[in-house]
Amino acid sequence: MKSSFIISFALLVSFSVAAQDTLRKREVNITSTYKPVLKESAKINFNATPPTADTIKPRLQYNIPNQNLVFAFQPGSLKPLALHVDTGGRWNNDSYIKAGFGNLTTPFLQAGLSLGDGKTAGLNVYAKHISSKGKQNFQDYRNTNVDVNGFYQTAKNMEWTARIGGFQEKYNKYGYQPKDLVFPDDSLAVHYQTWRGRVGVHNINRTQYGISYAPEIKVDVFNDGLSNSESNTYIKLPIQKEVGKIFAVDVALEASLNRYKPDNKDADNNNFVTIAPSILFKTPNANIQAGIRPAWNNGDFKLLPNIMAEFGSADKSFSFQLGWVGYLRYSGYQYLAGFNPWIWAPQDVYNTTIEERYAGLKGSVGDHFSYGAKLGFNKYNNQPLFLNDNIDGKSFVILNEAKMKVVHVGGELGYNVGETFSLISNLTFNQYTTDVHDKAWGLLPMEFTTKMRIQVMKDLFITGDLYAFEGSKYHNENGDSKRLNGAIDLSGGAEFAILKNMKVWAQFNNILNKEYQRWNRYPVYGFNFLGGIIFSFAQNNK
Incomplete structure (x- = not known):
């Protein structure tokens, strides 16, 4: 059995060896392909979705007080012999000379002249002279003034x-009648x-305690x-503190x-002192000032009101104003001569007490039109x-009205297009x-003014002014009360550049x-004109 097993195992091995084809060619069969690839990395997407275009025109709001609505009654003076020379437009020059001549020997x-950097320190010197000679005898006028202004931070x-x-x-x-009267020159001349001088100081920014001050x-x-002669000293000390x-x-x-x-005559002293404490309340739609103004007029005490309020709409296009204010004004010789130069020197001078109660409104329509009442x-x-003296008719006597009431109605319309066009009318x-x-x-019962400024081209400006009024009351030769005729005075001017530092200007007064x-x-001058050149010797290149 042992031999039979060995023989059987040998036959099986030989059969297996015979089954292998040792003569077959070696080869590799690939049934699939593998290619290594890196995984795609995540990237930041920089193509953000753009915001939706805003097609709504922004409306910028500015809280600028209306400078043309003057609450105090200040009767405007009209000096027939003074020629007001307009300078149309804006010309950025630091220093200049303006010279000209007119048909009335004018x-x-x-x-x-400007010195300094204009930011932390500056000095301005200003001078002006003008004179004219009218058709009537002694219808002459001369005006000269010089001022030096400076500031330092x-x-x-x-x-x-x-x-x-x-x-x-x-x-x-020259207002005497009849005209054949003869007077010594020194009795007609008015000089x-x-x-004048002024000193003031104020803080640029509020202090750490929220206080601002500006004494002068x-x-x-x-x-x-x-x-x-007269000497006038005015002192003011305003202090304001924010509370919240x-x-x-x-x-x-x-x-x-x-x-x-x-x-x-002996000197006359006129003094007054006032103190005005008040509380201010200011929000985007309301601005209220509530206070009092105790006043001592030459030692006599009087309590004056000091209440003002303004309420506006949310878009600032309309506001309503209310006020009850009182204050004092010194109506001395200098003030009177500035209003009417042909007065007799007053015998007495007074402090005028003014009390106003008013209501008004102002607003705008669109971007260019504004109004106020x-x-x-x-x-x-x-x-x-001011009552004319009928002795010779050439002077005015100062009368003091102890109590006077005035019903005042005022209105304003304006149209403005940037710096190219401006038209403002006041009634x-x-x-x-x-x-x-x-x-x-x-005193005039009615006044109407219109001022127009047009920038026709870059260096061409045209101006126009209209002044109309209803005449005031006066005494005729018999002492009867009469009213002067009203009048309309139209003037215009132009200014244009001919060189970089030189301009030509002209002005026409009383065109009608x-x-x-x-x-x-005292008739004013008729039609008159003057013109000349402006030379800048310090061009502003900022």
Whole structure:
């Protein structure tokens, strides 16, 4: 059995070896292909979806006070012999000389000089001279003034300002009748001279306690060349402190110290002191000031109101104003001569107490049109009036109206297109009710003004002004009350560049050639013109 097993195993092995084909060619059969590939990495997508285009025109809101609605009644003066020379448009020059000549033997010279960097320190020197000679005898006029203004900013958040200058005027009392009367020249000549100075300081930014301040002092010395003189000192100290975001406390101290010395008379001192504490409330739609103004007028105490409020719409296109305010004004010789230069030197001068109650509105329509209106009921104590003297007709006597009431209606319309076009019209009505005197002598019941500025081209500007008024009351030769005729005065001017530093200008006054009278027996010049050149010797290249 053992041998049989061995034989069987050998046969099986040999069969297996025989079954293998040792002569077959070696080869590899690939049934699949493998290619290594890196996995695609994640990338940041920089193609963000753009925002939706905003097609709505933005409306920028500015809270700018309307400078043309003047709450105080300040009767405007019209000096027939003074030629107001317009300078149309804007010309960025630091220093210049403007010279010209007119048909009424009118030399005109004006100069300005600026020094400093204009940011932290600066000094401006300004001078002007003009004179004219009319067709009538002694219808002459001369005006010369010089002013030096400067400012300086310190490192302690303060800015100092100062001014010093002088002003001279010469007139003649040519309003006498009949015209064949003969007077010595010195009895007709009127010379006014003023020396003035001012110093002030204010903080540029509020202090860490939210306080702002701006004290100032002004001094004027005035005389008429006939031994009548006056010195006026004005002091103001306003302080304001913020309390939170919508409240503030304001205190303003004012003092007016005046000394008037008439010829051959004792000096007359007129002083007043006021203090005005008030609380301010300001939000985007409301601005309220509530306070009082205690006043001491030559020692006499009087409590005056100081309340103002303005309420506006959310888009600032409309606002409503209310007010009840009172204050004092020194109506001295300098003030009176500035209003009417042909007056006799006053025998007495007073402090005028003014109290106003008013309501008004202002707003805008669109981007260019603005409007405003005001209705006021005002009271004046010691208001000066100007009554013509019929002795020779060439002078005016100052009368003091102890109590006067005025119903005031004012309106304004404006249209403005950037710096290329500007048109502003103002209309005022005043109804006077006097207590002591019969009429409001010399005060105008109606005034209308329109000012237009057009930039035709880059270097060509055209100006136009219209002034109209209803005449004031006066006495005729018999002492009867009469009213002067109203008048319309139209003027225009132009200014254009001919070289980089040189311009040519021209002005035409009283184009309608109406020799009207603002003051009885004092006709103004008829049509007149003047022109010349402006040379800049310090071009501003900023």
